[in-house]
Amino acid sequence: MRNKRLLVRSLIIASWAAILFLPFKGIRGAAELFLVIAAGIPVFHFLQRGMVLPKHFRSVVSFLRPFFIPVFLIAALAVPFLAGDYYLDVLIMCGIYILLALGLNVIVGFAGLLNLGFAAFYAIGAYIYGLLNTKLGIGFWPCLPVSAAGTACAGLLVAVPALRLRGDYLAIVTLGFGEILRLVLNNWDSVTNGPNGISGIAPPQLAGISLGNLKYFYYLVLAIVLLSVFVIRRVERSRTGRAWIALRENEIAASSIGINVTRYKLYAFAFGSFWAGIAGILFAAKMRFISPESFTFAESVLILSMVILGGTGNIYGAIAGAFLLVLLPEVLREVQLYRMLILGIGLVLLMIFKPEGLLGKNLRKIRQPVED
Amino acid sequence: MLFQQVINGLTLGSVYAIIALGYTMVYGILELINFAHGEIYMLGAYLGIIFLGIFTTMGLTAYSLPLAVFLTVVLAIFFCSAYGFTMEKVAYKPLRNAPRLSPLISAIGVSIFLQNYVMITQGATDRVFPYRFGEKHLHFMNAEVTWLQGSIIAVSAILMISLHMFQKTRMGKAMRATAQDKTMAALVGINVDSIISLTFVIGAGLAAVAGVMVASYYGLVNHFIGYVAGIKAFTAAVLGGIGSIPGAMLGGIILGLIESTGAAYISSEYKDAYAFVILIIILLIKPSGILGRHTEEKV
Amino acid sequence: MVHILEARDVSKHFGGIGALEDVSFKIRKGAIISIIGPNGAGKTTLFNCLTGIARPDRGAIYFMENEISKLPAHRVTELGIARTFQNIRLFPEMTVIENVMVAQHLRVRYGLLSAIAHNRTFRKKEKDIIEKAFEYVGFVGLENFARTPACNLSYGSQRRLEIARALATEPGLLLLDEPTAGMNAIETMEVMDLIAQIRELGKTIVLIEHDMKLVMGISEWIIVLDHGVKIAEGTAEEVRNDPLVIDAYLGKEAVQ
Numbered sequence: 001m002r003n004k005r006l007l008v009r010s011l012i013i014a015s016w017a018a019i020l021f022l023p024f025k026g027i028r029g030a031a032e033l034f035l036v037i038a039a040g041i042p043v044f045h046f047l048q049r050g051m052v053l054p055k056h057f058r059s060v061v062s063f064l065r066p067f068f069i070p071v072f073l074i075a076a077l078a079v080p081f082l083a084g085d086y087y088l089d090v091l092i093m094c095g096i097y098i099l100l101a102l103g104l105n106v107i108v109g110f111a112g113l114l115n116l117g118f119a120a121f122y123a124i125g126a127y128i129y130g131l132l133n134t135k136l137g138i139g140f141w142p143c144l145p146v147s148a149a150g151t152a153c154a155g156l157l158v159a160v161p162a163l164r165l166r167g168d169y170l171a172i173v174t175l176g177f178g179e180i181l182r183l184v185l186n187n188w189d190s191v192t193n194g195p196n197g198i199s200g201i202a203p204p205q206l207a208g209i210s211l212g213n214l215k216y217f218y219y220l221v222l223a224i225v226l227l228s229v230f231v232i233r234r235v236e237r238s239r240t241g242r243a244w245i246a247l248r249e250n251e252i253a254a255s256s257i258g259i260n261v262t263r264y265k266l267y268a269f270a271f272g273s274f275w276a277g278i279a280g281i282l283f284a285a286k287m288r289f290i291s292p293e294s295f296t297f298a299e300s301v302l303i304l305s306m307v308i309l310g311g312t313g314n315i316y317g318a319i320a321g322a323f324l325l326v327l328l329p330e331v332l333r334e335v336q337l338y339r340m341l342i343l344g345i346g347l348v349l350l351m352i353f354k355p356e357g358l359l360g361k362n363l364r365k366i367r368q369p370v371e372d
Numbered sequence: 373m374l375f376q377q378v379i380n381g382l383t384l385g386s387v388y389a390i391i392a393l394g395y396t397m398v399y400g401i402l403e404l405i406n407f408a409h410g411e412i413y414m415l416g417a418y419l420g421i422i423f424l425g426i427f428t429t430m431g432l433t434a435y436s437l438p439l440a441v442f443l444t445v446v447l448a449i450f451f452c453s454a455y456g457f458t459m460e461k462v463a464y465k466p467l468r469n470a471p472r473l474s475p476l477i478s479a480i481g482v483s484i485f486l487q488n489y490v491m492i493t494q495g496a497t498d499r500v501f502p503y504r505f506g507e508k509h510l511h512f513m514n515a516e517v518t519w520l521q522g523s524i525i526a527v528s529a530i531l532m533i534s535l536h537m538f539q540k541t542r543m544g545k546a547m548r549a550t551a552q553d554k555t556m557a558a559l560v561g562i563n564v565d566s567i568i569s570l571t572f573v574i575g576a577g578l579a580a581v582a583g584v585m586v587a588s589y590y591g592l593v594n595h596f597i598g599y600v601a602g603i604k605a606f607t608a609a610v611l612g613g614i615g616s617i618p619g620a621m622l623g624g625i626i627l628g629l630i631e632s633t634g635a636a637y638i639s640s641e642y643k644d645a646y647a648f649v650i651l652i653i654i655l656l657i658k659p660s661g662i663l664g665r666h667t668e669e670k671v
Numbered sequence: 672m673v674h675i676l677e678a679r680d681v682s683k684h685f686g687g688i689g690a691l692e693d694v695s696f697k698i699r700k701g702a703i704i705s706i707i708g709p710n711g712a713g714k715t716t717l718f719n720c721l722t723g724i725a726r727p728d729r730g731a732i733y734f735m736e737n738e739i740s741k742l743p744a745h746r747v748t749e750l751g752i753a754r755t756f757q758n759i760r761l762f763p764e765m766t767v768i769e770n771v772m773v774a775q776h777l778r779v780r781y782g783l784l785s786a787i788a789h790n791r792t793f794r795k796k797e798k799d800i801i802e803k804a805f806e807y808v809g810f811v812g813l814e815n816f817a818r819t820p821a822c823n824l825s826y827g828s829q830r831r832l833e834i835a836r837a838l839a840t841e842p843g844l845l846l847l848d849e850p851t852a853g854m855n856a857i858e859t860m861e862v863m864d865l866i867a868q869i870r871e872l873g874k875t876i877v878l879i880e881h882d883m884k885l886v887m888g889i890s891e892w893i894i895v896l897d898h899g900v901k902i903a904e905g906t907a908e909e910v911r912n913d914p915l916v917i918d919a920y921l922g923k924e925a926v927q
Contacts, residue, residue, distance in 0.1 A: 020458060023422050023451055024493040114473050116480075161656050168405050168476055169655055172606065176648035179603070187641040231787050238786030238793070242765075242773040249762035256722060256760075257840050258748035258777035297599070301480060308477060341488040347481025351474045352466045 003042075010041035076222055080215040088214045092286060094326045095221035096279045101306040101318040102228055103275030108304065109313035110241060111268035112248030113163075114171040117178025118303050121273040123185065123295035125151045125280020130198040130290050131191070140204030140211075140285055144278070151277025152270040159269035163262055178300055185292040197291025201284050212288075221282060228275055233315060235271070244268055245313070298340070305343060309350065311357025320359055376515040377632045383521045383589070385628020386528030390582040391605035392612070392620035393535060394575025400551040400615040401571050402468075407479035408459060410602015411486035412452050412576045416583020417593040418490055418499065419448040425502045433503060448580040455486075456576025457569055465565075483599070490595040501591045524585045531578060532621050538574075539617065547571060551615070600644060604631075607651040613664025622662060675700040675844055675875050676721070676752075681730035681740070683716055683899075690716040691899045693730070698844070698877060698892075703870055705878045705886035708896035709919075714879045715757055717896070718846050722754050723747040734844065749777050753842035755833040757849045757879070763822035767813055767832055770821050771804040774839035779803075807835040811865060827858040834865065844875045851885065863889055887911070895919075 014037035018030040025033075080088060104118045128147045132138040162173045185192045192198070203212030204220065211217050235241050243264045247254040255261045284290050306325050310317025329339045350357070391413050398406045427433050427440040463482045467475045509518040538544045550557040550567045558564050586601070587593050608627045612619025627647060635643045654661060676698040683691040691713045698704050706714050719725035721732060723744035732740040739747050762770050779800050785793040808814055811831040816824060821832060830850055837845055847866070851859040866889065870876055880886045886893065887907040895903040895910055897919040903910055910916055 016454075016458070020451070020454055021493075023419055023447075024490065029493070112473075114476065161652075165655055165659060168472065169610075169659060171473075171476060172405065172610075173652055173655055175603070176652050180645050180648050183642060183645045234787050234789065235783065238783070238797075239776060239779070239781065240783055240786065242769065243776055245765060246762050246773045249764055250760045252724060252744075253756070253760035253762065255744035256724065256748060256754055256756075257774040257836060258745045259773075260743075260745045298484075301484065304477075304480075337492060338488075340484055341492065344481045344483070344485030344488060347484070348463045348478045351470070351478040351481070352463075355470060355474050 006042055006045060010038050013041065014038035080218055085214050088218050090326065090330050092214070092218055092221050094323055095218075095225045096282050096286070097303070097306060097322040097326050098225050098319050099228055099275050099279035099282070100303045101310070101322040102232055102315065103272040103279070104303050105307045105312065105315065105318040106232065106244075106272035106275070107268050108307055109318070110236065110244040110248065111265055113265060113268060114168070114174075115269075115272075115300075116171045116175035116297070116304065117158075117181075117300055118174075118276060119295040119297070119299035120174075120178040120181040121151050121155060121276035122280045122283070122299070122303075123181060123290075123292070124154045125277030126284040126290045126295070127185065127192065127198070127280070128277070129281040129284045130201050133201050133284075134198055139202065140281070144281055147281040148274050148277040151280065152274040155269040155273025155276075156266055159266050163265045163269075175297065175300070178295075178297060182292050182295060182297075185295070192292075195292060197289060197293075199289040201288045201290070203288065204285055211285075217286060224278060224282065228278070229315060229319070232275075236315065240264070240267065248313075302343070305347060308347070308357055311359040314357070314359050317357050317359035321357070374633070377636045378629065379515050379517050379521060381629035381632035382625065383524050383628070384632060385608075385625035386525050387582045387586055387589075387624075388601070388605050388608045388627050389621045389624025390528050390531060390578050391601060392608040392624045393532075393617060394579050395606050395609040396612070396614055396617060396620040397547075397571050397575050399609070400617075401547070401554075401568055402464070402475075403472075404464065404475050405479065405606065406464075406572075406575075407476065407602070408463075408482035408486060409575065409579060410598035410600075410605065411483050412456055412459075412598070413579040413583045413586075413601055413605075414490065414593070414595060414598030415455055415486065416448050416452045416580035417587040417597060418494055418583075418595075419451050419580065420444055420584035420587045421499050421501055421593065423447045428502050437503070445581060445584050448584050449577045452576040452580030452583070453573040456572040456579075460569060460572040465568075483602075487595050487598065494595070496595070498592045498594045501587045501593070503588070504591065505588060520589055524589060527581065527585065531581060535574075535578075535617065543570070603651075604647045607647045607654075610651060610659075610661055611654050613661030616661070616663045619661055619663035673699055675735060676877075677733040678717075678721070679731045679733075681717070681720055681727045681732060683713075683720055683725060683727050689899045691720065691727070694896070694899070694901050695730075696894050696901065696904060698875060700843075700875055701870070701873065702892060703866065703876045703878065703890045704892045704894065705880055705890040706894045706896060707880050707883050707886060710881055711898075712881075712896040713899040714881075714896055715848060716899075718754060718848055718879060721747075721846060722752055745777075748840050748842070751841070751843040752846065753837035753840045753844075754846035755830070755837055755848055755850060757852060759826075759829050759833055761821040761829055761832060761836070764820060766818050766820055767808060767824065768801070768804050768817040770832055770836050771807050771839045772800050774836040775800050775803060776840075778839075778841050804839065807839050808832075810838070810868075811835040812861075827854050827862075830854070830862070831865070834869075838869070838874075842874065844877065845869060846877045846879075848879045849881070850878065851880075859885070 014034045017037050018034035021033045022030040079091060083091075100118065100122055103121075104115060107113050107115050107118075125147045128150045129140070129143045132143050132146065133140075158174065158177050162170050165173060186195050188194070203210055203217070205211065206216075209216070211220055243254070243259045244267075246257070247259060247261050247264055251261055283294070302325060306321035307318050308321070309324060310319065310321030325343075329336060332339075335342070391409065394409045394412070395406060398404055398409070423444040424433065424440060427444065432443075433440040459482055463478045464475050467478055505518075505520045509516045510522070539548065546557070546562045547567050547570065549560070550562060550564055554564050557567070586597070604627060605624065608623035609620045610623070611627060612621070612623025627650065630650065631643060631646050634646045674697045677696075679695050680693045681691055681695070682689070682693055694713075694717060706717065708714055716725060720727045720740065723739065723742050723746065727740050730740065731738055734747070734750055734752060737750055739750060739752075742750075762773065765773065779796050781792055781796050805814065805817065808817055811834055813824075813828060813831055813835065816828065821829065824832060834847070834850065850866070851862050854862065863885075866876060866878070878886055878890065890907065893904065893907055893910045894901060895913075895916050902915045902919055903913040905913070
């Protein structure tokens with residue numbers, strides 16, 4: 001009886017999907033989709049019924065927890081001796097995205113402010129270095145604080161007016177800012193060289209050695225990522241971090257216990273953008289070439305997906321999210337074309353089935369009276 | 373010259389207005405920025421090209437152009453409405469009681485999905501509309517109005533008037549009641565779920581017409597047009613006052629006029645930036661828009 | 672200074688409807704005062720005006736000689752007014768102890784750099800914060816739930832936690848918005864005891880209640896609101912016998 005109903009349901013869903021698909025891929029495509037879905041739903045259903053997490057999974061995880069960070073560190077330090085340039089290249093990109101995800105996590109995860117234009121801050125960091133380096137010949141190290149602070153200031157500038165708005169409007173304003181910045185980078189040819197971008201950016205130097213070598217650059221990125229995790233964790237567990245989380249959880253209550261809501265939102269924007277600026281300068285120094293194409297809305301969405309996938313508000317979640325979304329497309333080269341398609345479906349499914357992300361705690365499930 | 377820009381702006385603006393209606397109706401009922409609404413419009417443009425292409429190869433276009441166009445529009449409306457309906461059921465309905473940002477993120481997911489879905493099935497290059505409407509035009513106060521421009525403005529006006537009339541029907545009243553208070557609406561026997569579905573269906577149908585019109589007007593479409601048009605239509609909705617149907621119409625037309633005159637007299641390179649600048653300015657000065665009501669948040 | 676708080680002709684309108692009309696009163700330092708009135712009388716709106724969450728359209732509010740009616744909520748809290756909410760507003764994902772720690776935001780301060788460096792100032796002040804937080808949590812009787820997320824507490828405990836959180840801001844004046852709503856008889860008595868203990872700490876307390884009988888015993892002064900207007904004030908005895916109150920308030924309950 002139950003199986004019959006399941007079968008009927010999957011047939012209905014499959015026919016509906018096939019009808020929707022029909023004009024875009026013709027009769028053959030629609031028929032194929034129909035078969036895949038009609039067969040897929042029951043199969044998935046039975047698999048799901050049969051799949052139970054091993055009982056000892058949790059205790060194993062908690063046993064391994066203290067070893068996790070040291071093992072991870074040793075592995076991270078050893079990578080350049082074991083892996084080739086391709087892997088280093090991918091891992092450097094992972095590091096840059098980790099910085100971006102950590103920065104956005106401060107804004108979205110801690111303070112609860114949705115920012116849909118984060119790539120703009122990444123771009124500002126990159127362009128500050130690109131311009132200062134190619135036009136004035138200033139090196140990487142003096143530019144690092146300038147990029148970071150400049151991006152933080154840009155974050156403040158955007159946030160000051162935008163913070164008077166309610167959540168979803170704020171999201172749209174940040175999106176609008178991102179698009180305006182991209183249009184300016186694209187069209188202000190005399191300064192930014194328009195869509196052709198800036199090339200010939202110098203790699204960093206340290207004690208007379210160029211860090212352009214992938215191995216050295218990898219260690220530079222690793223050091224900065226570790227520093228960022230260290231700093232952000234300490235800020236999270238301080239008066240400031242608690243105030244952010246309080247205003248995310250309940251803004252009115254936060255103001256009623258004396259938190260200056262506007263000021264702490266500004267802090268979150270500035271502090272989060274700061275890391276985007278650092279990610280930007282690292283990106284520019286690694287690529288030695290930047291153009292507006294690297295800082296599109298899709299990029300903002302990708303960074304946001306990393307934060308959400310890992311679990312908003314969780315530093316390790318943001319790191320895991322960045323790793324997954326950088327590594328997966330590399331591993332699944334053949335499905336490169338479907339990357340964004342899958343990301344889109346993934347976001348919807350994540351919101352429906354696990355809105356707290358992979359590493360977030362599911363409070364809805366444990367919400368039960370402990371007393372009485 | 374100025375009047376010519378006004379005609380161009382009016383054409384563009386009425387398309388924005390038609391798309392903006394979809395945003396504003398959904399926002400009015402669910403307080404959700406349906407980020408994927410622009411993609412429905414993009415689907416409409418592609419469907420127009422696909423179906424008119426089929427009718428052309430069948431010989432129907434040569435036999436009777438109006439019939440072929442009419443059938444194309446009807447089919448585009450049908451499929452877009454089906455997509456709108458499905459989108460709501462799959463991506464938004466399960467999140468109705470979730471925190472405010474969850475449905476917005478889900479909407480971004482749908483938007484990315486639809487863009488790439490069309491890119492994969494229809495190819496990443498521009499698609500050409502299978503029929504060129506003639507350059508025949510009317511002279512009107514020193515300006516040239518092509519028949520196509522005239523029809524776009526006329527069709528949009530008819531759609532807006534019909535929507536206005538619809539608001540007065542039983543169904544339309546139920547929709548307005550739901551927008552004001554879902555719980556009360558349910559208590560007086562309105563099926564809130566079907567009203568929400570209906571809102572998505574109507575919005576998607578309007579977007580389909582806008583899509584077909586734009587595809588025929590520009591002659592070229594790609595899978596990115598939904599994102600840009602969506603943002604602009606959303607700006608129009610906010611400009612007029614989100615949640616307000618006359619506001620969306622007014623906002624769309626104002627935005628169209630600003631864009632075409634701005635492109636002619638200021639700079640055409642920054643054409644796409646005007647919408648964003650206006651959006652940011654309104655949100656900062658008067659977030660409730662021109663015709664929107666000011667609501668105070670309840671403590 | 673005998674009076675800690677004074678409201679003069681406070682009015683607040685929502686879209687033409689008057690939620691408060693020229694409400695004036697004084698609150699004596701160290702007292703327990705109740706604001707009563709039927710539902711919709713404007714009690715919560717009054718609290719919102721007193722705490723900077725809503726801004727009165729007209730009138731002035733003085734707290735210890737400061738005009739506070741135009742200050743934002745966090746400034747009012749800084750001056751020493753704390754409150755709880757009728758519909759509980761905790762930080763649900765934070766634990767009980769964190770809820771109280773974050774409430775010391777104004778009272779224990781240190782810079783971002785000492786937080787990053789974990790220097791001596793930071794360590795000492797964080798230790799203070801935690802110790803005080805445990806004190807407040809213990810004071811309201813939640814010491815066994817310190818590490819429980821606030822959303823997992825029972826309803827009554829959530830109200831207690833809100834009181835602890837309000838106390839942690841070190842207020843001179845504590846505003847409690849229906850602190851016993853939704854509680855059974857025993858829980859209600861416990862909370863009333865708790866309120867008496869808070870007064871022992873030297874705090875002035877203003878309670879909102881719609882159940883008049885509940886506050887008669889504990890409060891030395893009662894203000895009665897109805898439809899946004901102050902219709903009476905006085906001791907429990909005076910208010911009970913006021914014909915206007917009987918008419919507008921007790922009369923309604925008798926009808927119900």
